[in-house]
Amino acid sequence: MRKPHLLIQAATFVVGIALWETVVSEGYVDPLFLPAPTKIFFSLISLYPATFAALYDTLLKTLVSFSIGSIAGVAIGIVVGSRSLLHDVLYPYIFGLYSIPRMVFLPLIVLFLGIGFNSTIFYAVLHTFLPVIIVVVGGVKNIDRRQILYAISLGATGRQIYSKVIIPAALPSILAALRLGIIFSLLGILIAEMYLSISGVGFLMQKLSFAFRSADLFAVTIVVALLAIVISAVLGEVSKKIEERR
Amino acid sequence: MRIRIFTYQLLILGFIIVLWEFSSKVVPKIFLAPPTNVFPLLLSIWFDPDTYPHLFTTGFEIILSFGLATASGLLLGFALGTWRLLRNAYEPILLAFYAVPSVVWYPLLLLFLGLDVASKIAFAFILSFFPIILTTIQGVTQVDKVLVKAAYSMGASKLTVFYKVVLPASLPIILSGISTGLALCVTGVIVGEMLGGIRGLGVLIASAATLFETAHYFVYTITVILIALLVNYVSKLFEHLSWRS
Numbered sequence: 001m002r003k004p005h006l007l008i009q010a011a012t013f014v015v016g017i018a019l020w021e022t023v024v025s026e027g028y029v030d031p032l033f034l035p036a037p038t039k040i041f042f043s044l045i046s047l048y049p050a051t052f053a054a055l056y057d058t059l060l061k062t063l064v065s066f067s068i069g070s071i072a073g074v075a076i077g078i079v080v081g082s083r084s085l086l087h088d089v090l091y092p093y094i095f096g097l098y099s100i101p102r103m104v105f106l107p108l109i110v111l112f113l114g115i116g117f118n119s120t121i122f123y124a125v126l127h128t129f130l131p132v133i134i135v136v137v138g139g140v141k142n143i144d145r146r147q148i149l150y151a152i153s154l155g156a157t158g159r160q161i162y163s164k165v166i167i168p169a170a171l172p173s174i175l176a177a178l179r180l181g182i183i184f185s186l187l188g189i190l191i192a193e194m195y196l197s198i199s200g201v202g203f204l205m206q207k208l209s210f211a212f213r214s215a216d217l218f219a220v221t222i223v224v225a226l227l228a229i230v231i232s233a234v235l236g237e238v239s240k241k242i243e244e245r246r
Numbered sequence: 247m248r249i250r251i252f253t254y255q256l257l258i259l260g261f262i263i264v265l266w267e268f269s270s271k272v273v274p275k276i277f278l279a280p281p282t283n284v285f286p287l288l289l290s291i292w293f294d295p296d297t298y299p300h301l302f303t304t305g306f307e308i309i310l311s312f313g314l315a316t317a318s319g320l321l322l323g324f325a326l327g328t329w330r331l332l333r334n335a336y337e338p339i340l341l342a343f344y345a346v347p348s349v350v351w352y353p354l355l356l357l358f359l360g361l362d363v364a365s366k367i368a369f370a371f372i373l374s375f376f377p378i379i380l381t382t383i384q385g386v387t388q389v390d391k392v393l394v395k396a397a398y399s400m401g402a403s404k405l406t407v408f409y410k411v412v413l414p415a416s417l418p419i420i421l422s423g424i425s426t427g428l429a430l431c432v433t434g435v436i437v438g439e440m441l442g443g444i445r446g447l448g449v450l451i452a453s454a455a456t457l458f459e460t461a462h463y464f465v466y467t468i469t470v471i472l473i474a475l476l477v478n479y480v481s482k483l484f485e486h487l488s489w490r491s
Contacts, residue, residue: 005334012335033358089254100474101433103440103448104467107455111277187347194349194441195452202349206441209353221354225346232345 035215043219058200066185069128077136127188139173175239279461303445311370323382370434374427381423385416425481
């Protein structure tokens, strides 16, 4: 056997599902809360009809908040990372904001912007741009100071230092930040949808949970989880390709 | 230089508070409560015995879920870190799960475990378990193989190698994972409580906001922020100590 770990993965999966099916069919748990895998499978095939519209809605909002949040985050991260006074003054605030549960601000955002698209996007942007800033600042801070000094001594202008030295050197961490950013964006949108309960797949999941439609809820959860895994894997491959090119 | 930075930071904080005070005079009362209202209320709420059950619940949820996540994350992390076949099999699965936005699991947990503390503990556990186990695996695998071989060749037993070589060499990385886990644990408990619960600071925040009791909302929010910053500060302190030793 060339790849025994694949065998273990498959075995874990099969044994887990089989165990789950037996536990439910033997009546050890209430199927109202934990549906059998076979039932979840049927729910996956005939997915709850509102799922696609909700997914589309959520992904659209994720894309909007990711674009705003990541552009702002990368820009702020590069500036804060490259100016040491700015960094020393602002970084504790940024890190402080990052380390508190940002959801506590969601009610305030709702008070100002109302329930709907605007407050959802605003919250997700807040959710996205803080981790992006932190990662980009880390990358810019890690650049070898000598590279910048060489560029200055060769007569590079301020703008050239950014475009020819800092940004290329920090590219791996910028790519990592963007990868992190899209997951944080999706997370922010889902949290806002669950809290505001007006639209999107987060709202749908909350609704299915309160309606005790456990098989449908499982199916939607699996779809969203797989989607996130695929997005993050694709972005991982893309950034690997970009880094190989250089 | 330090004093200059500190002065700027204080100026920013002062500016935010002044801006907050003035803007709360302009906008309607339900949008913003001025700091001059919030701070007196803060003290009276902090010393009100009715707040303690909520504080206790939130604290209990944080401590229990963090304890469970740390214990299981370390144990399984060391197992996967030392056992290569298991690591090849399970690490990709763990990484895939880690990429999923955590709140996806919360409706399911709410359904299984109900509105009370159990669902929050489980949710915070999921959030903090992954960084802890993944950094433990990373910490154990990055230990210099030469050190391990040298210890074995000098006749050290498996247990001695673990305690004297692997553990000290991987400790800084593992502690950084634990500190990330602790921060996520606090987040998980608050998010869980805000999305639906019976007792706790998150429940207080959500209900104050729903009732448009803006001053109360600010008080509870500031309390959560202070707790989170304190927890973060303490865990960073531990991390620095481990790097130094």
